[in-house]
Amino acid sequence: MPDLLLELFSEEIPARMQAKAADDLRRMVTDKLVAEGLVYEGAKAFATPRRLALTVHGIPARQPDLKEERRGPRVGGPEPAIQGFLKATGLASISEAKIQHDKKGDFYIALIEKPGRAAIDVIAEMLPVIIRTFPWPKSMRWGARSAKSGSLVWVRPLHAITATFGLETEEPDVVPFEVDGIRAGQTTYGHRFMAPGAISVRRFEDYEAKLKAAKVILDPQARKDIILEDAKELAFAQGLELVEDQVLLDEVSGLVEWPVVMMGSFEKEFLAIPDEVIRATIRNNQKCFVVKDPKTGKLTNKFVLTANIEAPDDGKTIVAGNERVIRPRLSDAKFFYETDLKTKLEDRLPKFEQIVFHEKLGTQAERIKRIERLAAEIAPLVGADVEKTKRAARLAKADLLTEVVGEFPELQGLMGKYYALAQGEDASVAAASEEHWKPQGPTDRVPTDPVSVAVALADKLDTLVGFWAINEKPTGSKDPYALRRAALGVIRLILEGQHRQALASLFKSSYLLHLLRIQKGDVLVFLPAEGKEGHASITSHFAEDHNFRKEFDFSKPALVCISKDKNETERQTEDSVTFTLKGLDPYYEIIDELPPYDRLRSDLLAFFADRLKVQLREQGARHDLVDAVFSLGGQDDLLLVVRRVEALGKFLDSDDGKNLLAGTKRASNILAIEEKKDKRTFDGAPDAALYKLGEEKALAAAIDQVKREASAAVAKEDFAAAMSAMAKLRPAVDAFFDKVKVNDDDPKVRENRLKLLNEIRAATRAVADFSKIEG
Secondary structure, eight states: OEEEEEEEEEEEOOOHHHHHHHHHHHHHHHHHHHHEEEEESSSEEEEETTTEEEEOOOOOSBOOOEEEEEEETTTOOHHHHHHHHHHTTTOSSSGGGGGEEOTOOOEEEEEEEEEBHHHHHEEEEEHHHHHOOOOOOBBBBTTGGGGGOOOOOBSSSSEEEEEEEEESSOOOEEOOOOOOTTOOOOEHHHHHHHHEEEEOOOOOHHHHHHHHTTOOOHHHHHHHHHHHHHHHHHHHTTTEEEEOHHHHHHHHHHHHOEEEEEEEOOOOGGGGSOHHHHHHHHHHHHHEEEEEOTTTTTTEEEEEEESSSSTTEEEEEEHHHHHHHHHHHHHHHHHHHHHHHOHHHHHHHHGGGSSSEEETTTEHHHHHHHHHHHHHHHHHHTTOOOOHHHHHHHHHHHHGSSSSHHHHHHGTTHHHHHHHHHTTTTHHHHHHHTTTOOOOOSOOOOOSHHHHHHOOOOOOHHHHHHHHHOOOEEEEEBBBTOOOHHHHHHHHHHHTTTTTOOOHHHHHHHHHHHHOOOOEEEEEEEEETTTOOTEEEEEEEEEGGGGGGGEEOSOHHHHHHHHEEEEGGGGOOTOOOOBBTTTOOEEEOOOOOOOOOOHHHHHHHHHHHHHHHHHHHHHOHHHHHHHHHTSSOOOOOHHHHHHHHHHHHHHHHSSSHHHHHHHHHHHHHHHHHHHHHHOOOOOOOOOGGOOOOOHHHHHHHHHHHHHHHHHHHHTTTTTHHHHHHHHHHHHHHHHHHHHHSOHHHHHHHHHHHHHHHHHHHHHHHOOOOOSEEEE
C-alpha cells in the first residue's frame, strides 16, 4: 500500500510548541483519512526547530466504493416530499427508486452508489484545510501576503511544503495542492548554516537519511539521547556528574537540529550562592545544564551547553560567548542573594498589608494571620510545637518579597529556608518555609516534620475554605486557584503522615477566621451554634488578652467590631445589641454574603470525597466504596475512612461479602418498589409477635446480634472485626429470601416483613451504605 510523506518547512518554531504540534498534525491527518474511508497501518510525526514532518504508511490507493440505501417518502406521498427525496439522492425521476413493502405501507428506497476516489485526490483536498486550520496557540501573518484577505496564518513564516504519496517500490507522486501560493513538492532544506541547500526527497526513509546527511536529526528523541549521552560523557571525563533535567532537555532538543555538546566554566566565587540559584540562573537564562562533584554533591563552576553547529574552532568562540553572558547573570544573582540577606524575613511582613490576596479574602497579611492561627490549632494534633509552628507560619511566605524569588519564582520556599537559617531561625521553622508548599503534585514528596505538616495543612485549608466561602469553586476543567491540588495535598499530608484529623472541625476554625474583617479596631465573630436555632457563640480570635466566649440570640453569622474609639460604637443597626467587654463597646453587623457553615462543610466534605476517590483509584481501590463510607455522614476523619474502605474491600472480595451485598441489594430493591407503591417508608422496629416462620425470627436475631457486634467494633475502630460481624448476617438473609414470602396476603405480616428488610439495610449501615456499592 502507498505511503504519505508530509513536511511543513518554516522559520523557527518555539520549542515549547513542537511536541504538541507534531501530535496535532498526526491526529488531524489520520482522523481525516479514517473519516474518508482510508484506514492506514501506522503513522508517526516529528518536529525540529524548522519543520513538522509526518509519515503515514499503509494507506489504500483508493477509497472503497460506497453503496447506500436511503429510505424516502411513502408511495403516493406529497409531491414536495418526493421532489426533496429526488434532489437529496440524485435520482432523475421517482421511477428510478425501488419500492419497499412495509406493514405501515409502501415506501420509496433509493440505492445510491458512489465510486471511491483515488487516495491522492482525497489527500490533496484535505491537507490545505488542515494546514489553514492548524491549532497553533499563537500565530502570525507575514510579508506581502499579510494584507491579503484569507492569507495563511501560521506560527512562523511557512517557506515550503513537501508532500509525496506512492508505493515503496515505485517513484512517488507529488500530492497536487498549494496553500497561500506555496505549492507542494519534493524539495526540503538541510541545516541552516552547515547544509542550507535544497534537497530532493522521495519517501520517508530517503527523506530522513538525506536530512541526516544535511546535518538535521529529525527525531526529537534521538536529539535528546545525543545531548544527554554526550553531556554525561563530557562531565565524566573530568570526574564530574551531570545534573540531569528532563524539562530542560526537552526544551534544548527543540532548539537545535544538529546538537553539539560543549562545556564552559565560571568563576568559583559564585559558588558562594546556593546551588539552586546558580542552577536557575544558568538554566533559565542560557538553557545550560549544571555539573556537580559526585564526592560532595555540590555544584562545580562548570556548565554544559548545546550548540546547533559544528564550529571550525571546536566551539571555543561559542563557549566563550556563553561564559561572557553567564558571568553577569551570576553576578546579578549574587547581588540579589546578598541583598536579601541584609533584611530579616520578619521585617518584610508589613509589605504584605498592601498586597491583595483576593478582593473578597483580604490582603496577604490577613491571610498570613489566619494561617498562623489555624496552624497553631493544628499543631498539637500532629505533634508539633505550637510556638515554633506559629513562628513558621508567620515567616513562611516572607521570601515571596525577596529579590531572588522575584527573579526566579520557582525558588519560592526554598529561599525562605536559606534566609531563615541564615538569620538563626530554628531548623523546623526554616524547613516549613520550603515544605509548606508541598506536596504540589502526585509525585512530590510529603513533608514529615510536624511543624511543616501543620503549616502546610493550615495553608491549604485556608485556601479551600476561603474560596468555598466566596463561592469560587472549581467547575468542570476550570480550577484557576488549584483547589483540587490543594485538597489532594491535604489528603496526602493526612494519610501518609497517619494523622487523625476531624476535617469538619478544621473547616469550622478556618471559617471563623474568614469571617474576621480586621479593619478598624478589633474583631469578634458570631457563628450560629449547631443544633440551636437562633443561638450563636461569640469567639474572639484577635488577641490573647481578649479570650472571650458568650452566647447570644443570632441565627446568622454576624461581625462584631470592638472599636478602640468608643465614639464609633454609637452606630446602631436594626438588630443592634449592647454589651461590654473590658470597657470596650462593640457593635455588630449581620454577614449575609457568606454561606451558612453547615452548607459549606457539606459541600467541602463532598469535594474531599471526590478527591479521595481519585487518590484511591490511582492506588487500585474502588471509588464506589469511598461513596459507601462517606454516605454514612459525619465521616471526616480521612485516615479512618481509608481504613474502613480497605476493610470493606477485603470483605466484598469474600464469598460472604458478595452474597451479603446481593441480599442487601435485593432487600433495598424490594423496599424501593413497595415504598413507591404504598407512598410511605417502612421505618420502625418489627413486631416480634407477627413473625410466622423460623427464618423471620432467625433473621431478626441475627440483625440484633450484628448491630451490637458491628457497632462495638466500629466504636473501637476495628473495621476487620466489624466486617466479620456483618458476615454472620449472610446465612439468615439467604434463608429468609429462600423461605419467606415478603408480600404476604396479610397486610400486617407484609408490613412487618418489609420493616424487617429495612432492618437489614439499617444493620449494614453500621459499616457502610451498601446501596452505593456497585455490583
